[in-house]
Amino acid sequence: MLIMDWNTNGLLALDWFKQMRMDSPIAAVEGDRAWNVFKYEDVKAVFTNYEVFSSQGSSSTDDPIESSVLRQDPPKHRQLRKLVSHAFTPRMIESLAPKIQEITTSLLDEAEKKGAVDIVEDLASPLPITVIAEILGVSMEYRERFKAWSDALVGNNSDAYYQCQQEMSEYFSEIAEDRRRHPQDDLITKLVEARIDNEHLTDLEIIGFCILLLVAGNETTTNLISSAVLAFESLPEVRAEVLADPSLLPGALEEVFRYFSPVQLMFRSVKQDTVLRGQELKQGQFVYIWMASANHDEDVFEKPDVFNIHRNPNPHLGLGSGIHYCMGSQLARMESRIALQTLLDRYPAYRRDRSVELGRMDSTMMFALKELPIILK
Numbered sequence: 125m126l127i128m129d130w131n132t133n134g135l136l137a138l139d140w141f142k143q144m145r146m147d148s149p150i151a152a153v154e155g156d157r158a159w160n161v162f163k164y165e166d167v168k169a170v171f172t173n174y175e176v177f178s179s180q181g182s183s184s185t186d187d188p189i190e191s192s193v194l195r196q197d198p199p200k201h202r203q204l205r206k207l208v209s210h211a212f213t214p215r216m217i218e219s220l221a222p223k224i225q226e227i228t229t230s231l232l233d234e235a236e237k238k239g240a241v242d243i244v245e246d247l248a249s250p251l252p253i254t255v256i257a258e259i260l261g262v263s264m265e266y267r268e269r270f271k272a273w274s275d276a277l278v279g280n281n282s283d284a285y286y287q288c289q290q291e292m293s294e295y296f297s298e299i300a301e302d303r304r305r306h307p308q309d310d311l312i313t314k315l316v317e318a319r320i321d322n323e324h325l326t327d328l329e330i331i332g333f334c335i336l337l338l339v340a341g342n343e344t345t346t347n348l349i350s351s352a353v354l355a356f357e358s359l360p361e362v363r364a365e366v367l368a369d370p371s372l373l374p375g376a377l378e379e380v381f382r383y384f385s386p387v388q389l390m391f392r393s394v395k396q397d398t399v400l401r402g403q404e405l406k407q408g409q410f411v412y413i414w415m416a417s418a419n420h421d422e423d424v425f426e427k428p429d430v431f432n433i434h435r436n437p438n439p440h441l442g443l444g445s446g447i448h449y450c451m452g453s454q455l456a457r458m459e460s461r462i463a464l465q466t467l468l469d470r471y472p473a474y475r476r477d478r479s480v481e482l483g484r485m486d487s488t489m490m491f492a493l494k495e496l497p498i499i500l501k
Contacts, residue, residue: 135484136384136491138429141417150403158391158410159403164421164441166401167413170392172446174198177392177411179448188293189277192332194340194448201447203320208333209451211259211311217454220255224459227254228466236500243496247467248349249342252459256341260334261310262299274339278490289335296334297327311337337452344443345456347386347492348377349463354496355380355431356468357476362433367472370465376433377460381442383431385416389489390444415441416491471500 141162144151149163161167170177174197181187181195189195193204210216228251235246253270257263269291276288296312303313315330325333356363356376366372394409405411419440420428426435443450450456467474477497485492 135482137416138420141414141420142422145417145421150401152403153412154410156409158412159400159405160412160414161400162414162417163401164418164424167415167418167441168445169400170411170413171390171441171444171448174447176395176398178395179392180395186328187289188328188332188335189289190332191326191328192336194336198447200320204329204333205447205451207315207318207320207325208311208337212451212455214454217458220455221458221462223258224251224255224462225466227251228463232466232470241498241500243353243498244346244350244493245495247463248346248353248496251349251463252342252345252456253338255455255459256338259311259341260337261303261308261312262338266295270338270342274343275485275487275492277335277339278343278492279485279487281486292335292338293331296331299334300327300330340450341452341455343490343492344386344450344452345459347384347490348380348456348460350493350496351384351386351491352377352380352460352464353467353474353498354476354482354493355383356464357474357498359431362431363468363472365433367468370468372433373461373465374457375436375438377457377464378438378440379431379433379435380460382419382425382435382438382440384491385419385440385442386491387442387444387489388416388491389414415444474498474500 144160144162149161150166151160151162152158153160161170178197179195179201180197181190181192193201196204228247231247231250235241238246249271250267253267254264257267257270273288273292276284279285299312300316303316307313307317312330312334315325315333318325356366362376366376390413392411392413394405394407394411396407398405419425419442422428424439443453475498477499480495480497482496483494485494
């Protein structure tokens, strides 16, 4: 069940991860200012021990992401997360299923009319962007701009990163001000009206929330869907199993989370001197936690380089761990399940257009295909 025909062309760094786990499971980088962490046990330890490995952003910056829930430790993290948790309860997510199905069907209808279908452009990207935009309460007329902003925020181009942050800050600042004057039944209105310790959120905190939700609400799911479409096409026996028994699809998607790791990398700062796997980490240093490597750790996963939809248990770290575990995890799973099931129902014999070479987006943080053209029949 190995994906052999494209795994060797450098899209996934599985060989490098394996070598680092064996030879340098914790490796100093950037002149000892930071550490790379590759083993599952250590990655999970960094994720879960926020008293030593902090997510805290800088309070003296205009970067809205630094003020978001992603870059907070308790107690502020808990307070901010509680503000939006109501939008991601199981009941709320389940209520979105008919809408997600409607959007998926409409996207595939439009793609079929075009004839040439790119899974990334025509399904995997617009579906989660449309859903999270509706939750936030923003207009879909800017859908293409949302995607460009999201890609820039997780990409390796620093100029594009700061440019899109400025544009997104201006955009969401205007919407927040409008919601103060004209409240609506959407998440941005709830953020504008929310109070923590009897204080409203700052503009920077509101903007950071909006940016994070827009990006986190689509990048992970986009990459999960496109990777799953690629995996099922590359492994005919897997596709045949899922077609014969759709109840296998949720487990198959968990294996996509593990094998491809849509989010490859996160980071933390060392809050106090500590020792990890015999290495002395000093206060102020950074730790890069390679979830993609942890998800292929031989000490945790039997035959980790085999794509196995029957893997059970499958304790992957594709959605993080600890207090920062992805709050939209169930939404990502539902969107991906509906998208894949609808695609397989309508086009069970779809195949990849092999005249187009697979390419990965220029992002260290994410595993994201640039495009994935398929032939429907």
